[in-house]
Amino acid sequence: MAMKMGVLTGGGDCPGLNAALRAVVKHAERSGDSILGIKNGWAGLIQGQCEPLTEYSVSGILPKGGTILGTSRTNLFKNAETLQRGLANYSRFGLDALIAIGGEDTLGVALKLHEGGIKVVGVPKTIDNDLSGTDFTFGFDTAVYIATEAIDRLHSTAEAHHRVMVVEVMGRHTGWIAVYSGIAGGADGILIPEHPFDIAELCEQVKRRQSRGKDFSIIVVAEGAKPKEGGGITLTKGGARDEFGHERLGGISNIVGAEIERRTGIETRVTILGHVQRGGTPTPFDRILATRCGVSAVNQVHEGKFGTMVAMRGQTIVAVPLSEAVGQIKQVNMELFDVARVFFG
Ligand code: F6P
Secondary structure, three states, rough: OOOOEEEEEOOOOOOOHHHHHHHHHHHHHOOEEEEEEEOOHHHHHHHHHHEEOOHHHHHOOOOOOOOOOOOOOOOOOOOOHHHHHHHHHHHHOOOOOEEEOHHHHHHHHHHHHHHOOOOOEEEEEEEOOOOOOOOEOOHHHHHHHHHHHHHHHHHHHHHHHHEEEEEEOOOOOOOHHHHHHHHOOOOEEEOOOOEHHHHHHHHHHHHHHHHHHOOOOEEEEEEEEEEEEEEEEEOOOOOOOOOOOOOOOOOOHHHHHHHHHHOOOOOEEEEEEEHHHHOOOOHHHHHHHHHHHHHHHHHHOOOOOEEEEEEEEOEEEEEEHHHHEEEOOOHHHOHHHHHHHHOOO
C-alpha cells in the first residue's frame, strides 16, 4: 500500500544531509510512496511549513552541503503549546510515518514521539560522531578531512616561524574529530572532553619536543575540552544556550594558546576552524553512508520497524532502537586515544 512519509532534518547541519534526502525521496517515490518535506526541523512541524518532495526536486543535490529543507535547533517539546501545534500539523499533513534525520536532540524528540504513538524512523547525522548505536555518522568523515587539511597547512607555517599552532575543532561532548584529525595530521598534543587536560603536562610536551630539536608544535583542541581541576585554568560559564540546553562553545583554544606561550616562552598562534568543518561538499564516504541510511530508512518504514534508527555496524546498515541511540553519548575509546598519545611531545 502506498504511503505518505514526512521527512525533516534537525539540529546542526552536516555534509551528507542532501544525499540522505535524495535517497529517501528517490527510493520512496520509486516504491510508489510520496514524501512531504518538513522545513527547518521541528520548527516546520510547529509552524506547519512543508513542501512535497519529488525526484525532480532532489535531482542534483547529492554533492551539495547544507540541507534543502533547512534546519533549526527548535525543540518540539519546548512546551505544551509547541507540542500541541506540532501534533495538530502532523495529523493535518496526513502522514503515515516520519523519517527524522538528526543527532541526539532531534532523535530524542523522535523517540518521545514514538512513545506517544507516532510511527518514526530515525537517521543519525552529526559531524561530532558522538551518537551511540552506530559506528559512524555521516558528516564526520568530511569534518575530519577538512580539519586534517587545515592541520597540514598549519604545519608548514608553524615550522617556518618556529611557533606552536593551536587548532580548535568541533566536538561538544566528545573528541572524535580532534583524535581522528590529530592522528591523520600528526598532532603533537590533542585535548579532548573525555580526558581532562593538565596544562603543565601539555607545556612539558611542547618543551620536550623543543629540546629534541623540534621548535614547532601542533596542538589540536576539541571545543569541549576541559582542564583538570586545580590545574590553574578555569573556564568561564554562562554562554548562550539553545532550546535543548546546550551551551554555545568555541574559544577554549585562546586560553590554551595564551597559557602555552606564557609557560614555554614559545610564540603561539590559535586557529578556530568553527563552522568551516560543517560546510561544503561531503566526501565519498559520507555520500555513500548517507545514501545507504536514506534507503534503509525507507525500507524500515516499509517493514514497520518504527521507533528505530538506521545504524552502521561494521559493513552493514541495521535497525537499532532509538532508545539505544539517545541514551548516552558515544565517547572516544581510550585505545584510539592511546595510539594518538604515542606521538605526543
Ligand atoms: O552538534 C554539532 C556541532 O557542530 C557541535 O560540534 C557544535 O558545538 C555545535 O554543533 C555548534 O552549533 P551551532 O551551529 O548552533 O553554532
